[in-house]
Amino acid sequence: MRDHYVFSKSRKNPYARKLKEQITIRLDEDAIAYFKTLAEQKGIPYQNLINLYLRDCTERARD
Numbered sequence: 001m002r003d004h005y006v007f008s009k010s011r012k013n014p015y016a017r018k019l020k021e022q023i024t025i026r027l028d029e030d031a032i033a034y035f036k037t038l039a040e041q042k043g044i045p046y047q048n049l050i051n052l053y054l055r056d057c058t059e060r061a062r063d
Contacts, residue, residue: 020051 032046035053039046 035050036046039049042049
C-alpha cells in the first residue's frame with residue numbers, strides 16, 4: 001500500500017446514479033421460492049430478478 005495517492009486524474013463514478021439502496025422487505029415464502037426458481041433457470045441472482053420485475057411494474061404504471 002502506498003503512503004499517499006494522487007487523485008488529480010480521477011473521474012466521477014459513471015454508475016453513481018444507478019447505485020442501489022439496501023432495504024429490508026418482508027415477502028411471502030412462496031413468492032421468494034418462485035423468484036429463486038425462476039432466477040436459477042435464467043442464471044441470475046433472485047434479488048436482481050425481483051428488482052427487474054419491480055422496475056418493469058413501475059415503468060408500465062407510468063404509461
